[in-house]
Amino acid sequence: MVTMSDVARLAGVSKMTVSNVVNNRAGVSDPVRLRVLEAIQKSGYRLNVNARTLKAGRTGVIGLAVPEVDRPYYGMLASHVIEAAKERGFHVAVEQTGAAAEGEAQAIAQSHKLQFDGLILSAVALDPRDRGQSWGDFPIVMLGERDFGASIDHVGMANEAGTRAATEHLIERGCERIAIVTGWTLEGVHVVSRRHRGYAEALEAAGLAADPALTALSGMHMGHGRKAIRELHASGAKFDGVVAVTDTVAQGVLRGLADVGLRCPEDVRVIGFDDIPEAAYLVPSLSTVAPDHRWMAEKAVALIAARLDDPARRPEEHTAPYELVLRESTR
Amino acid sequence: MVTMSDVARLAGVSKMTVSNVVNNRAGVSDPVRLRVLEAIQKSGYRLNVNARTLKAGRTGVIGLAVPEVDRPYYGMLASHVIEAAKERGFHVAVEQTGAAAEGEAQAIAQSHKLQFDGLILSAVALDPRDRGQSWGDFPIVMLGERDFGASIDHVGMANEAGTRAATEHLIERGCERIAIVTGWTLEGVHVVSRRHRGYAEALEAAGLAADPALTALSGMHMGHGRKAIRELHASGAKFDGVVAVTDTVAQGVLRGLADVGLRCPEDVRVIGFDDIPEAAYLVPSLSTVAPDHRWMAEKAVALIAARLDDPARRPEEHTAPYELVLRESTR
DNA sequence: TTGTAGGCGTTATCAT
DNA sequence: ATGATAACGCCTACAA
Numbered sequence: 001m002v003t004m005s006d007v008a009r010l011a012g013v014s015k016m017t018v019s020n021v022v023n024n025r026a027g028v029s030d031p032v033r034l035r036v037l038e039a040i041q042k043s044g045y046r047l048n049v050n051a052r053t054l055k056a057g058r059t060g061v062i063g064l065a066v067p068e069v070d071r072p073y074y075g076m077l078a079s080h081v082i083e084a085a086k087e088r089g090f091h092v093a094v095e096q097t098g099a100a101a102e103g104e105a106q107a108i109a110q111s112h113k114l115q116f117d118g119l120i121l122s123a124v125a126l127d128p129r130d131r132g133q134s135w136g137d138f139p140i141v142m143l144g145e146r147d148f149g150a151s152i153d154h155v156g157m158a159n160e161a162g163t164r165a166a167t168e169h170l171i172e173r174g175c176e177r178i179a180i181v182t183g184w185t186l187e188g189v190h191v192v193s194r195r196h197r198g199y200a201e202a203l204e205a206a207g208l209a210a211d212p213a214l215t216a217l218s219g220m221h222m223g224h225g226r227k228a229i230r231e232l233h234a235s236g237a238k239f240d241g242v243v244a245v246t247d248t249v250a251q252g253v254l255r256g257l258a259d260v261g262l263r264c265p266e267d268v269r270v271i272g273f274d275d276i277p278e279a280a281y282l283v284p285s286l287s288t289v290a291p292d293h294r295w296m297a298e299k300a301v302a303l304i305a306a307r308l309d310d311p312a313r314r315p316e317e318h319t320a321p322y323e324l325v326l327r328e329s330t331r
Numbered sequence: 332m333v334t335m336s337d338v339a340r341l342a343g344v345s346k347m348t349v350s351n352v353v354n355n356r357a358g359v360s361d362p363v364r365l366r367v368l369e370a371i372q373k374s375g376y377r378l379n380v381n382a383r384t385l386k387a388g389r390t391g392v393i394g395l396a397v398p399e400v401d402r403p404y405y406g407m408l409a410s411h412v413i414e415a416a417k418e419r420g421f422h423v424a425v426e427q428t429g430a431a432a433e434g435e436a437q438a439i440a441q442s443h444k445l446q447f448d449g450l451i452l453s454a455v456a457l458d459p460r461d462r463g464q465s466w467g468d469f470p471i472v473m474l475g476e477r478d479f480g481a482s483i484d485h486v487g488m489a490n491e492a493g494t495r496a497a498t499e500h501l502i503e504r505g506c507e508r509i510a511i512v513t514g515w516t517l518e519g520v521h522v523v524s525r526r527h528r529g530y531a532e533a534l535e536a537a538g539l540a541a542d543p544a545l546t547a548l549s550g551m552h553m554g555h556g557r558k559a560i561r562e563l564h565a566s567g568a569k570f571d572g573v574v575a576v577t578d579t580v581a582q583g584v585l586r587g588l589a590d591v592g593l594r595c596p597e598d599v600r601v602i603g604f605d606d607i608p609e610a611a612y613l614v615p616s617l618s619t620v621a622p623d624h625r626w627m628a629e630k631a632v633a634l635i636a637a638r639l640d641d642p643a644r645r646p647e648e649h650t651a652p653y654e655l656v657l658r659e660s661t662r
Numbered sequence: 663t664t665g666t667a668g669g670c671g672t673t674a675t676c677a678t
Numbered sequence: 679a680t681g682a683t684a685a686c687g688c689c690t691a692c693a694a
Contacts, residue, residue, distance in 0.1 A: 001388065003687055014665045019689065027663060046443060050390060051687035054381050054670055061392070061424060068410060070608060075406030079399060082427055091441075093392060093424045096413055110422075222612045255612040277401060281553045281586040283614055334671055345681045350673060358679060382671035385686050 002045040011039035022047055061091045062304055063119040065107035067099035071221075071248055072276040074122065077143075080297035081120060088305055090117065099220070101125040108140065118304035124190060124220075139307040141300045145191030153303045155296050157320045159191060162289035163198030165324050166271045167243055169287070171206045173330055175241030175269055178203065179214035181228040181253055182245035186217070192245060195273065199243050213237050220245065225252025226259065233260040240268055247272035247279050247288055254282060254329070269330040284328035291322040333376040342370035353378055392422045393635055394450040396438035398430035402552075402579055403607040405453065408474075411628035412451060419636055421448065430551070432456040443469045449635035455521060455551075470638040472631045476522030484634045486627050488651045490522060493620035494529030496655050497602045498574050500618070502537045504661055506572030506600055509534065510545040512559040512584055513576035517548070523576060526604065530574050544568050551576065556583025557590065564591040571599055578603035578610050578619055585613060585660070601660045615659035622653040 004018045011018065013032060020028050021036040028036075039045075053059050064081050066074040082092045093116060097103030104126040111119040118139035142154045170178050180199045183192035196215070203210045216232055218224035225244060229252075232239065244250035250272030254264060262268050264284055272279065275290030299318050307313060335353075339346045344363060351359050352367040359367075370376075384390050395412050397405040413423045424447060428434030435457040442450040449470035473485045501509050511530045514523035527546070534541045547563055549555035556575060560583075563570065575581035581603030585595060593599050595615055603610065606621030630649050638644060 001687090005687080015688080016666080016690095017664060020664090023689090029663065032663085048385075048687050050381060050385050051670090052689075054379075054385050054672090054687080055689050056670090059381060069400065069413065070403070070407040070410035072401070072403060072406065072609075075403065075409075076401040078406075078409075078425065079401035079427065082400065082425060091424045091426070093422045094409065094413060095422070096410065222609070226612065251609065251612055255614055255616075258614040278403075278553070278582065278609065281557065281582055283586055283589040285586075332671090335673095336671080346671090347673080347682080348680060351680090354673090360679060363679080379671050382686090383673075385671080385688090386673050388686080 001048075002043045003048070004045070007036065007039045007043055007045045010043055011035045058117050058308070060089060061093050061116050062301070063093050063095055063107065063111035063116040064122075065095040065097050065104060065111070065119060066122045067097055067124055069094060069096060072278055073246060073248060073274050076276060076293060077122065077297065080294050081301065084294075084297040084301040088301055090301065090304075097123075097125075099124050101127060108138075111138070117308060120300045120304065127188070137307075137311045139304050139311075141303045143296065143300050145194070151315060153307065153315045153317075155299045155303070155318045155320065157291040157296070158322050159194035160198035160201065162273060162291065162322050163195040163243060164202045165198075166273065166287075166289050167199045167202035168206070169324060169326070169330060170241040170243065170269055170271060171202065171208070173241075173269055176208065177211070177214065177239045178208070178241035178243060179216060179232060179237070179239040180243045180245070181216045181218060181225050181249055183220050184217050186215075195243075195245050211237075214239055218249075220249060222248055222252035222255070225249035225254075226256040227252075229253050229256025229262075230259055233262070242268055242270045244270060244272045247274040247276045247286060250286055250288070250329075251278065251282060254284070254286070264329055265331050271330055275325055279325075280327065282329075284331075287327045287330040288325050289322055290325045291320045293320075296320045332379075333374045334379070335376070338367065338370045338374055338376045341374055342366045389448050389639070391420065392424050392447050393632070394426055394438065394442035394447040395423050395453075396426040396428050396435065396442070396450060397453045398428055398434075398455055400425055400427060403609055404577060404579060404605045407607060407624060408453065408628065411625050412632065415625075415628040415632040419632055421632065421635075428454075428456075430455050432458060439469075439471065448639060451631045451635065458519070468638075468642045470635050470642075472634045474627065474631050476525070482646060484638065484646045484648075486630045486634070486649045486651065488622040488627070489653050490525035491529035491532065493604060493622065493653050494526040494574060495533045496529075497604065497618075497620050498530045498533035499537070500655060500657070500661060501572040501574065501600055501602060502533065502539070504572075504600055507539065508542070508545065508570045509539070509572035509574060510547060510563060510568075510570040511574045511576070512547045512549060512556050512563075512580055514551050515548050517546075526574075526576050542568075545570055549580075551580060553579055553583035553586070556580035556585075557587040558583075560584050560587025560593075561590055564593070573599055573601045575601060575603045578605040578607045578617060581617055581619070581660075582609065582613060585615070585617070595660055596662050600662075606656055610656075611658065613660075615662075618658045618661040619656050620653055621656045622651045624651075627651045 004015045007018045008015045085092045095107045104123050120141045122143045186193045216228035218228040244253050257264050272286050272288040275288045279286040335346045335349045338349045416423045426438045435454050451472045453474045517524045547559035549559040575584050588595050603619040606619045610617040
């Protein structure tokens with residue numbers, strides 16, 4: 001490996017001068033700078049970032065922990081985070097937690113241990129009470145659904161309000177028996193329970209009874225949405241609208257409707273949450289709640305950077321703006 | 332920051348002994364080990380991976396450069412690579428190249444510069460002739476479509492054979508005027524041209540004329556597939572089968588067919604390539620060529636590891652196995 | 663403007 | 679079994 005010393009020897013200067021040239025610092029005469037640059041070229045020298053960060057105490061890498069990158073929502077999220085990080089000179093190491101509390105805790109420990117500069121955690125399972133562990137003042141930003149109270153930086157979205165608006169839209173379109181297809185439990189405070197509350201609120205406000213038989217607790221993958229609809233249909237329950245907890249689940253719902261011979265939107269209207277890239281291309285195209293993902297990614301990276309600058313700053317709580325995007329599935 | 336020296340002082344031993352304990356090396360007496368462990372507990376010491384790395388000359392991080400992680404195929408790929416890397420103790424930093432040669436070249440330079448241990452590059456634009464630059468013996472594995480000849484490790488897939496099989500399947504199902512919807516140019520050797528060749532070969536073998544009007548050069552996103560079908564339809568061209576260059580494009584094709592009122596598979600049969608997770612859930616579900624992605628990811632990581640061990644080893648060329656997955660879109 | 667000395671936290675090597 | 683010393687490649691502080 002070519003080091004600064006090698007370059008220095010080649011150029012007939014000291015290491016320090018090379019360092020100054022490499023870092024574009026003032027105070028190097030042009031002829032010397034030129035000689036050094038040439039020596040760098042010839043030797044194929046590359047700055048050892050590792051050595052630099054050993055001094056600086058930073059790595060320039062932030063971790064991003066998501067359940068699974070191959071779910072469109074998280075792919076999209078990762079894409080935005082990577083871009084936002086790039087603008088601030090960070091690289092992003094992506095970890096997968098498998099949507100399990102254990103995986104999420106490990107991601108934290110790993111990031112800390114590996115000296116990433118911070119971690120953006122899209123937690124779906126970790127319990128706020130699992131906190132307190134020894135993450136000390138390692139910069140962590142909770143992204144998305146899970147709310148850890150005021151003790152930690154959090155960039156969330158309008159789960160209740162968004163789902164309420166989505167449900168209200170179905171009601172406006174004339175739906176009277178609206179089902180919700182969502183994750184496997186309403187216990188605890190997380191995306192599933194919060195979105196369910198938005199759904200329930202809207203029904204109540206409209207004076208529609210919330211039939212428990214129309215709450216399908218299944219899971220967060222496409223397959224769960226499909227299964228939920230099949231079972232709902234098999235149970236003989238009647239429904240003319242479906243609120244899906246995410247677009248991915250909604251995609252399964254659309255597939256499930258096709259399986260059982262129900263037409264969307266003629267027989268059943270469907271609305272999702274997230275506005276994943278695919279939503280506009282499904283048949284029918286999917287109405288959905290669209291949080292500003294770019295905004296969230298930028299905010300999350302900014303929070304990491306801010307905490308790096310001032311570890312003592314107070315945790316902040318942000319909620320991303322959203323809008324309702326209406327397409328064929330609720331026409 | 333708590334260092335080994337701190338722990339050593341606290342435990343009344345030398346740094347070296349602490350290092351030995353931390354790394355679980357033999358040759359430390361039980362009482363001493365215990366004292367050291369206690370000191371670590373009390374002080375909240377954490378190994379500085381950076382310093383270790385500075386010594387070892389490795390970072391434990393490999394780069395993965397893909398066009399865009401928010402395309403399902405690359406999300407899936409990233410997921411597999413991350414898992415495969417994890418098993419060998421590597422972390423994965425994901426870069427986005429934007430499907431541009433410049434971005435791809437930058438990813439190489441960056442990875443090299445940031446001292447990643449290697450780079451897995453899913454190149455779609457970089458020209459093999461751009462090689463030769465000064466990446467020296469930095470471990471790079473080309474993943475997927477782009478073939479850089481024998482000069483570099485490559486894990487590819489059966490582009491021709493897969494597409495040929497897909498096209499043959501359409502022919503068997505009775506299609507006589509088969510269109511291909513693909514990327515924007517057939518020039519050069521890459522996924523687009525190679526899959527097109529497979530398509531052309533199958534047509535020729537079956538004695539079907541390859542009508543140039545049925546080759547739609549559009550692009551690699553969903554939107555391109557949709558647009559291609561609309562234009563094909565508007566042009567008055569008749570077709571009863573479509574080979575899409577990827578599942579993502581196929582998804583756009585399905586949407587496009589819906590736009591112009593053509594039914595799939597009744598009027599037009601469609602087959603894709605990749606078998607992304609969504610393929611089974613589309614309406615209609617999508618027939619496709621399914622390369623073994625996990626196999627590819629593991630092979631790629633293994634090649635990086637192997638080259639790290641022996642920089643002089645000969646580049647290898649691997650082709651992933653594939654199978655045809657038949658679903659409703661070609662029923 | 664340029665150079666020297668010392669240290670960042672860890673580990674390999676060689677003594678003890 | 680344990681410790682002293684010298685690197686790894688760079689940067690800060692200070693000296694020339």
